[in-house]
Amino acid sequence: MQKLPEREKSKRMASLRLTLPFLKPYIKELSFASLALIFTSGITLLIGQGLKLIVDTGFSKGDADLLNKSVLLFIGILLFLALGTFVRFYLVTWVGERVTADIRLAVFNKVIMLHPGFFELNESREIQTRITADTAILQTVVGASVSIAFRNILILTGGAVFLFITNTRLTLIAVFCIPLVLLPLFFFGRRVRKLSRATQDEYAKMGAYVGESLQSIKTVHASNHQGTDKKRFQSLVESAFGKAVQQTRQRAFLMTTVIFLVFGSIAGMFWSGGHDVLSGRITSGELLAFVFYAMMIGSAVGALSEVVSDLQKAAGAAERLMELLHAENKIVSPETSHSPGKKNHSCISLKNVTFAYDTRKDQPALRGITLTINPGETLALVGPSGAGKTTLFDLLLRFYDPQQGSILFDDQPISQLDLEEYRTQLAIVPQNPTLFSATVAENISYSHPLATHEMIKQAAREAYAHDFIKELPEGYDTYLGESGSQLSGGQRQRLTIARALLRDPAILLLDEATNSLDAESEDIVQKAITALMKNRTTVIIAHRLATVRNADRIAVMEQGVIVAIGTHQTLLKSCPLYKRLATLQFRE
DSSP states (O other): OOOOOOOOOOSSSGGGGGGHHHHGGGHHHHHHHHHHHHHHHHHHHHHHHHHHHIIIIIITTTOHHHHHHHHHHHHHHHHHHHHHHHHHHHHHHHHHHHHHHHHHHHHHHHHHHSOTTHHHHSOHHHHHHIIIIIHHHHHHIIIIIHHHHHHHHHHHHHHHHHHHHHOHHHHHHHHHHHHHHHHHHHHHHHHHHHHHHHHHHHHHHHHHHHHHHHHTHHHHHHTTOHHHHHHHHHHHHHHHHHHHHHHHHHHHHHHHHHHHHHHHHHHHHHHHHHHHHHHTSSOHHHHHHHHHHHHHHHHHHHHHHHHHHHHHHHHHHHHHHHHHHTOOOSSOOOSSOBOOOOOSSOOEEEEEEEEOOGGGTTSOSEEEEEEEEOTTOEEEEEOSTTSSHHHHHHHHTTSSOOSEEEEEETTEEGGGBOHHHHHTTEEEEOSSOOOOSSBHHHHHGGGOTTOOHHHHHHHHHHTTOHHHHHTSTTGGGOBOOGGGTTSOHHHHHHHHHHHHHHHOOSEEEEEOTTTTOOHHHHHHHHHHHHHHHTTSEEEEEOSSGGGGTTOSEEEEEETTEEEEEEOHHHHHHHOHHHHHHHHHHSOO
């Protein structure tokens, strides 16, 4: 298993470079957006010259005709500006949405392929928050902030050039003021970056807790745990709020300081320029143009300070997403894999298998297991809780690889088989059936998405599910709620059995599929299981020995070791542990 690393907080926003591969497919759109951005920035800078022209040629000379022409020219500039702004906004927003969608897909596609052990150390709801909330932050940056940044950089650069052209002396005053504006950007920016990552982590914890509580809402109510949950969630909310307030305070200090310094500098330049107009050194139009460019530069610097904060947040989001995207998948098909080849009867062999979970490496769950499950045989696994029965199922499904020993499928190590093809040879019917928020037909065909409707109905008939499905409001098209909550336990289990039948596996794994059912439901489900087991190699985890008395063989497990193998009768005579379990269960 692998826990996502706790990365050192980035000192630079280099993590945003990790998103560049997602931008490459859209170079064409980005190029057009960049041209539109350069065009609109240039037009914006020309507005200053238009204002100068209106004042100096229209107002100052008192020529109405020149004034009219100047205003018409100014309106033409504004029309071009509006057109260019439309093209830029549309393309940049489109790229932002498209790149965000691609990142979501890439992260989900990677996460869904990670080995199940990965999710034992990393909360699924926290991962869900990363895929949704963190990608939304990136969308804001890619679809808006980056464009705003480049636009304001161009305006800042072009405005500085026009300032020098308009009045060099006043421009030198402006240049002197620039360091005063940049210093708070660096000072407060570092604090904002650190707090941004911390705030996002707090929101992720909060979202995970909400998901967990809502998913277990019946247990919450049955335990009268609402009050405790309210208090815990309040503490998480307050913690996230505290981090957000700290971040907001730093951003507010940043914006306030920058705005004061920028417009204070503009006021100083306006005062100095006003004296130049009065003394005749420059015209009123030149002063107006200079003030316009100074204000454009000031607003550009202010916007850049805000963008820096957005980029800091995006850097944290990118880090968290790329941690998922680059997470190591420890259970994969080998580069040169073999196809298991479907057989009517298949066997599995375990040879000296030892396995320990990463969280308990000094406490092996399985110790030197050697076992052969013969073709067509029904083998039962019995033993007290913690004996290793479920772990053995997980290894057979190759959710994990053993630290020692090997598992063979028809004499081929499963680690050398194509993983997807190997798992098509197995089907599991768990003790607690898993259903999805989808239709009945979609739930049955989950194991075989290409199955026809008739194949789905046939599997339901064999699982004794067809009759109750017909009684549902829309039959096979009835939408089931979360986890199929509107069905009874027996109905949910029969849908799971129908799913396994549709898969038509060579190896069947049953995890005490009737353990939590009433007598009538158990009888129906047992009939479905009998049909499912026909002509298949079957392994059963049994908590109730009555369900496996007729198994071909029974393996008794204790503390990760197989202590005895035999039939029900032979084990009663030869295995004290089995005899004790049987005595407790059959005392009536």
